[in-house]
Amino acid sequence: MPKEMQQCILYYAEEYGAAAHLCACGCGSKIRTPIDDAEWSLEEGSGGPSLYPSVGNWQKPCRSHYFIRNGATLWCGQWTEEEVKMGRHFEHQRRVALLDRKSSRKKRRRFWNWMRSLFR
Numbered sequence: 001m002p003k004e005m006q007q008c009i010l011y012y013a014e015e016y017g018a019a020a021h022l023c024a025c026g027c028g029s030k031i032r033t034p035i036d037d038a039e040w041s042l043e044e045g046s047g048g049p050s051l052y053p054s055v056g057n058w059q060k061p062c063r064s065h066y067f068i069r070n071g072a073t074l075w076c077g078q079w080t081e082e083e084v085k086m087g088r089h090f091e092h093q094r095r096v097a098l099l100d101r102k103s104s105r106k107k108r109r110r111f112w113n114w115m116r117s118l119f120r
C-alpha cells in the first residue's frame with residue numbers, strides 16, 4: 001500500500017489480499033477492505049473495479065455508505081443510528097454465514113445476491 005493515497009483510486013495489494021482507498025466522501029479516512037471469502041470481493045470490469053458488497057464506514061466519523069461499481073461511486077447516503085446497528089448486525093451475520101457456507105459456492109452466490117438486494 002502506498003503511504004500517500006489519492007482520492008478516487010482503489011488500491012489493491014494482491015500479496016496482502018487487501019484493497020484500500022480513501023473514503024469517497026473526501027474526509028481522508030483510509031478504508032481498508034480485505035479481499036477474501038468472508039470480506040469483500042473485487043472484480044475488474046471494463047470501466048474500473050467493483051467492490052462487493054457495499055462499503056459502509058460506520059466506524060468512521062463521516063459514516064458514509066457507498067458502492068464502488070465499475071470504478072464509480074454510488075452513494076447510499078449516510079448511515080442512521082438504526083442502520084449502523086443493522087449494518088453491524090448484518091456484517092456479523094454475513095461472516096458467520098459465510099464461514100458456514102464456505103463449502104458451497106452456489107449457496108454463497110445466492111447469499112451475496114440476497115445481501116445485495118438488501119442494500120438496493
Ligand SMILES: [Zn+2]
Pocket residue numbers: 023024025026027028029057060062063064
Ligand atoms: Zn468519509
